[in-house]
Amino acid sequence: MTGTALLFLVLGLGLVGWIFGRARAASFVRAAKGGRRGQVNSLPSYHGWFVAVCAIVPPIIFMFIWQSVSPALVTNMVLAAPAAANLPQDGFARAAILSEARAIAQGFQATAFQAQSDALVPLYKEALSYYKWIGFAGTMLLLFAGGAFAFTRLKPDFRARNKVERLVMLALLFASLIAIITTLGIFASLIFESYQFFSMVSPFEFLFGTNWNPKNVITPGADNGYGAIPLFWGTIFIGAIIAMIVAIPLGLMSAIFLTQYASARVRSWMKPILEILAGVPTVVYGYFAALTVAPAIRDFAVMLGVSNAASDNALAAGVVMGVMIIPLVSSMSDDSIAAVPNAMRDGSLAMGATKSETIKKVLLPAALPGVVGGILLAVSRAIGETMIVVMAAGYTANLTANPFDTITTVTVQIVALLTGDQDFGSPHTLAAFALGLALFITTFFLNYVALRVVKRYREAYE
Amino acid sequence: MSNALTERTPTDWNGQVMQKRISGRYAAERRFKAMGFFAVALSTLFLAFLLFTMVGQGLRGFQRTEIAVEFDFPALTSGASAASLTGENADAALNSMDIPGIVELAVTRQYGADGSALLTPAAAANVRQMLVDDPELVTAKKRLFLPVESRLDVAYKRNGEPAAEQTIKMLSEKNVLQTGFNWTFLTGADATDPSGVGIWAAFKGSLMTMAITLMLAFPIGVFTALYLEEYAAKNKLTDMIEVSINNLAAVPSIIFGLLGLAVFLTLFGMPRSSALVGGLTLALMTMPVIVIAGRNAVKSVPPSIREAALGIGASPVQVVFHHVLPLALPGILTGTIIGMARALGETAPLLMIGMRAFIPSAPQGFSDAATALPVQIYLWSDEVNQGFVEKTSAAIIVLLIFLLGMNALAIYLRNRFETRW
Numbered sequence: 061m062t063g064t065a066l067l068f069l070v071l072g073l074g075l076v077g078w079i080f081g082r083a084r085a086a087s088f089v090r091a092a093k094g095g096r097r098g099q100v101n102s103l104p105s106y107h108g109w110f111v112a113v114c115a116i117v118p119p120i121i122f123m124f125i126w127q128s129v130s131p132a133l134v135t136n137m138v139l140a141a142p143a144a145a146n147l148p149q150d151g152f153a154r155a156a157i158l159s160e161a162r163a164i165a166q167g168f169q170a171t172a173f174q175a176q177s178d179a180l181v182p183l184y185k186e187a188l189s190y191y192k193w194i195g196f197a198g199t200m201l202l203l204f205a206g207g208a209f210a211f212t213r214l215k216p217d218f219r220a221r222n223k224v225e226r227l228v229m230l231a232l233l234f235a236s237l238i239a240i241i242t243t244l245g246i247f248a249s250l251i252f253e254s255y256q257f258f259s260m261v262s263p264f265e266f267l268f269g270t271n272w273n274p275k276n277v278i279t280p281g282a283d284n285g286y287g288a289i290p291l292f293w294g295t296i297f298i299g300a301i302i303a304m305i306v307a308i309p310l311g312l313m314s315a316i317f318l319t320q321y322a323s324a325r326v327r328s329w330m331k332p333i334l335e336i337l338a339g340v341p342t343v344v345y346g347y348f349a350a351l352t353v354a355p356a357i358r359d360f361a362v363m364l365g366v367s368n369a370a371s372d373n374a375l376a377a378g379v380v381m382g383v384m385i386i387p388l389v390s391s392m393s394d395d396s397i398a399a400v401p402n403a404m405r406d407g408s409l410a411m412g413a414t415k416s417e418t419i420k421k422v423l424l425p426a427a428l429p430g431v432v433g434g435i436l437l438a439v440s441r442a443i444g445e446t447m448i449v450v451m452a453a454g455y456t457a458n459l460t461a462n463p464f465d466t467i468t469t470v471t472v473q474i475v476a477l478l479t480g481d482q483d484f485g486s487p488h489t490l491a492a493f494a495l496g497l498a499l500f501i502t503t504f505f506l507n508y509v510a511l512r513v514v515k516r517y518r519e520a521y522e
Numbered sequence: 523m524s525n526a527l528t529e530r531t532p533t534d535w536n537g538q539v540m541q542k543r544i545s546g547r548y549a550a551e552r553r554f555k556a557m558g559f560f561a562v563a564l565s566t567l568f569l570a571f572l573l574f575t576m577v578g579q580g581l582r583g584f585q586r587t588e589i590a591v592e593f594d595f596p597a598l599t600s601g602a603s604a605a606s607l608t609g610e611n612a613d614a615a616l617n618s619m620d621i622p623g624i625v626e627l628a629v630t631r632q633y634g635a636d637g638s639a640l641l642t643p644a645a646a647a648n649v650r651q652m653l654v655d656d657p658e659l660v661t662a663k664k665r666l667f668l669p670v671e672s673r674l675d676v677a678y679k680r681n682g683e684p685a686a687e688q689t690i691k692m693l694s695e696k697n698v699l700q701t702g703f704n705w706t707f708l709t710g711a712d713a714t715d716p717s718g719v720g721i722w723a724a725f726k727g728s729l730m731t732m733a734i735t736l737m738l739a740f741p742i743g744v745f746t747a748l749y750l751e752e753y754a755a756k757n758k759l760t761d762m763i764e765v766s767i768n769n770l771a772a773v774p775s776i777i778f779g780l781l782g783l784a785v786f787l788t789l790f791g792m793p794r795s796s797a798l799v800g801g802l803t804l805a806l807m808t809m810p811v812i813v814i815a816g817r818n819a820v821k822s823v824p825p826s827i828r829e830a831a832l833g834i835g836a837s838p839v840q841v842v843f844h845h846v847l848p849l850a851l852p853g854i855l856t857g858t859i860i861g862m863a864r865a866l867g868e869t870a871p872l873l874m875i876g877m878r879a880f881i882p883s884a885p886q887g888f889s890d891a892a893t894a895l896p897v898q899i900y901l902w903s904d905e906v907n908q909g910f911v912e913k914t915s916a917a918i919i920v921l922l923i924f925l926l927g928m929n930a931l932a933i934y935l936r937n938r939f940e941t942r943w
Contacts (some may be wrong), residue, residue, distance in 0.1 A: 064888075232749040232753065239746060240766045242766070251781065310561045314558070316560065317558025317561060332933070335929070339925055340868075340925075341571075344572075351911070383568050417550075441772075446776045447900065472777055505772055
């Protein structure tokens with residue numbers, strides 16, 4: 061029986077528990093009809109929920125624990141058998157044979173590539189079914205014990221609603237804690253892997269080196285090609301310079317046009333179009349940049365006389381990324397312009413200023429902090445963007461300010477380092493985590509400052 | 523003092539200087555407005571150009587070029603009967619028929635020794651499917667249309683390689699080519715030859731990933747939103763939860779991929795490339811979006827509703843689950859659909875957890891190796907074979923149709939059910 065089927069069985073039996081609990085409580089209500097009202101403390105469905113929860117929750121927790129513990133138990137049982145005595149002592153070869161035998165026993169793989177695996181298959185089959193039955197029996201035992209315990213507790217004056225509501229509150233609190241756990245998980249995994257990386261490669265080389273050509277075998281003290289300055293520069297050049305040159309004017313002017321000039325009809329058409337622009341997946345933008353924009357820009361550059369224009373040039377990735385960011389800049393500017401008190405605008409118009417003078421001299425200066433916050437968020441979004449640069453920008457680290465040249469970014473290198481078939485502990489993999497940590501800290505900082513600026517600004521006008 | 527005031531002449535607004543100044547200011551006004559219009563128009567044009575390019579290329583991906591091949595089944599199969607191809611032994615009978623050999627024989631008889639190079643590698647599978655659909659075919663002498671090989675396909679649709687163009691010209695003169703609808707593209711999986719690829723496997727992988735994402739992110743997101751808006755006390759823990767959620771909403775998606783790789787794959791040892799891990803990773807990414815939308819929706823339910831419910835004796839949990847949640851649900855659903863649409867288009871985190879494998883058949887379970895539609899698009903975009911260009915664009919059309927549909931549904935829900943209090 062598979063895990064999914066067992067889960068459905070548990071849930072089905074929980075439903076049975078709900079029905080029984082509810083029926084029992086309903087019988088209390090019928091019995092109490094002749095007597096005093098309010099003899100039954102809770103509504104029948106709360107009794108049902110109490111039984112169902114007591115029956116379902118412990119077995120599900122048990123199933124999760126068992127799922128993570130049982131593979132190790134199975135391996136131990138196989139290794140304890142006499143047939144496993146002549147396995148190679150070398151850890152890697154041993155693990156390969158064991159995992160192959162397990163895959164065959166579970167039916168994921170048809171034939172063995174290593175001779176010794178075949179001998180272990182029956183052992184694995186036996187051990188797997190042995191522990192599977194223990195797991196099944198444990199789950200059922202907990203389910204019936206929990207259900208029976210809850211069922212015996214049901215009485216007319218049993219406070220089922222209070223119990224169930226306390227469980228609901230616990231569930232709500234637990235759900236909220238998942239956000240904290242995720243944040244801590246991201247932070248811990250990045251720090252842990254980066255720490256391992258920096259114990260091999262010096263942080264000084266990583267942060268200030270200008271040679272990015274990562275070697276998979278680390279020579280202590282020598283230049284191993286882990287200087288990330290070209291990547292940081294490439295990320296800033298594409299995400300914070302080229303993309304922003306496109307996104308800030310277009311986004312800001314779109315917001316001004318839509319809020320100040322456009323009629324309601326035009327606005328009702330244009331806003332969804334900007335939303336569609338924001339909803340197009342980045343892989344589509346990346347494909348478009350690589351297939352259409354980049355060759356066009358290269359041809360244009362060659363026409364201008366730039367001889368070394370690359371087909372994976374920085375300009376294509378940056379421009380397309382800028383277009384992707386336009387809706388973000390536009391909606392943030394829109395919000396901050398709308399938050400400027402009407403009295404300021406009306407005052408300016410009353411003095412005889414034209415609309416554009418009012419916007420340039422009154423609205424924009426007043427809305428500036430909000431606009432700047434929006435731009436910071438946009439920069440944070442742009443430097444973390446992956447697919448556009450992976451598909452349209454290059455893989456060669458290049459410390460250049462020529463927009464027609466190829467250039468690489470932090471996110472491109474994370475993808476490049478992780479998509480080979482590497483061992484998890486290899487320097488390449490760990491370097492990806494170190495780059496991830498740098499990216500995480502930068503975006504965290506940008507978002508924090510942006511939210512502070514926007515919040516401060518909102519408070520100023522409220 | 524008062525003398526100076528009376529002596530000053532009023533500004534002559536009709537004078538030349540002032541008229542010039544005013545017209546200059548109006549010109550600046552018009553320029554500024556034109557710039558705003560230009561910005562909006564440019565964004566619109568870019569979107570139109572993008573969609574136009576994708577549709578222009580992608581529509582060809584839904585078509586295939588077919589070539590007529592005469593099949594004299596009784597002669598080719600030495601007299602197999604239609605009855606042997608029905609019933610429970612049909613599969614074994616078809617397998618023993620050596621369909622690839624039959625196809626090769628038929629095509630070489632008609633087009634010479636190089637004939638089998640004209641057909642796609644998937645042609646035998648197509649013939650087999652035709653026989654399954656209509657067993658009577660095996661007793662007939664019939665002209666069947668089979669898809670041609672990828673280079674010829676490209677050459678027939680537009681400009682291909684010179685050699686392929688030559689062949690196409692020759693075949694066109696014989697009048698044996700036609701254009702058909704490429705069903706394989708909707709029902710097939712990844713293949714090495716672009717004429718035999720399909721998006722079904724990737725699409726199913728996306729659906730399974732989305733199912734896991736929705737099952738986790740929706741309850742957790744709604745519960746968190748309810749807790750923060752309705753019950754949380756003002757303390758350090760609540761602040762930490764709020765900071766975490768705002769931070770998670772802005773973390774680059776690739777970081778979630780790194781988390782999935784380090785925690786789900788390496789620490790927990792979950793199956794690599796599986797829809798399960800993909801769904802878990804995307805759920806963590808989608809959850810903050812649902813929380814933020816959910817909080818806004820819960821916040822907009824007026825306090826009078828809560829007070830009325832409390833007043834007639836509902837418990838705090840009953841107030842929220844019987845009154846506040848149903849009223850906030852349209853807003854929560856809108857946010858959920860938008861978050862799911864974003865997750866459906868997400869590629870980078872899935873690359874990190876190995877969902878970029880070559881998947882030649884649709885995944886059967888949540889722990890099977892799978893890929894997702896955007897990742898498939900990325901993989902095809904990397905192929906050098908010209909035939910993949912139109913397939914990539916066609917897959918993008920399918921993805922965009924789903925995303926636009928989801929966004930349209932969200933907008934509809936918002937307009938139809940959201941109450942303005």
